[in-house]
Amino acid sequence: MIEAKSDGTRVGRKRATDALAVAIAYRHRSEPAIQSAIYVGKTEAAFAQEVGEWCEMSSTRGLLVACTFEHLVTALRFLIVQRRIQEIRDILPEVDAATILSEIGAIRTSLKKITNIKTQVNAVIEGAETIRTEAEALREEINSALTTIERAIHLV
Structure with a gap:
């Protein structure tokens, strides 16, 4: 799931995690399999210094990434790889x-x-x-x- 940030305020880790949790909960009714999410801002100015251009976070649902638009494709690929690694470990623990x-x-x-x-x-x-x-x-x-x-x- 991708959530775009556009309200003009700088968001830190907690606010990004909370915003994604709300968005995931809202979408969970129609998409119960959401296990990761991206919170994307247009530029680094969208985020607090602690987030910068890229920040990994986690929630009860899984891995979350807050990033700038420039890193959106990287974030998507990163989350796909992370999920696939977990699936492989679940199936083949000896890997x-x-x-x-x-x-x-x-x-x-x-x-x-x-x-x-x-x-x-x-x-x-x-x-x-x-x-x-x-x-x-x-x-x-x-x-x-x-x-x-x-x-x-x-x-x-």
């Missing part, structure tokens, strides 16, 4: 899931790295914007000084 779990750990690490990289990119962009603003202010000062000089020259 060695260590490799699979290792790859899931690598996915989680990569998602955290993406978040860190984007945070750093945003800091660079903000710094560049500050520099651009200062450069524009200096350009205005130069133009003002040149205008003053040109007026003074015309008087002579």
Whole structure:
């Protein structure tokens, strides 16, 4: 199940989990097999810092993911893989899931790295914007000084 967030407020883990629980309960009447859900926001601004672009949560129904739209396909694939792993473990308990779990750990690490990289990119962009603003202010000062000089020259 996918629930879209669009109310303009920043949502943390608890509110995302609660919102998904309500949505799952509402849909449970017609779709009793819901075992996982995604809470998707348009951008990282939809979520509190603790959620960021990606956050895994759990409920009595199963695994939940809160993510940005950019990660929606990844979240879908991730939940499908998680569910399939659980099904395989239930049927064949002797299956060695260590490799699979290792790859899931690598996915989680990569998602955290993406978040860190984007945070750093945003800091660079903000710094560049500050520099651009200062450069524009200096350009205005130069133009003002040149205008003053040109007026003074015309008087002579």
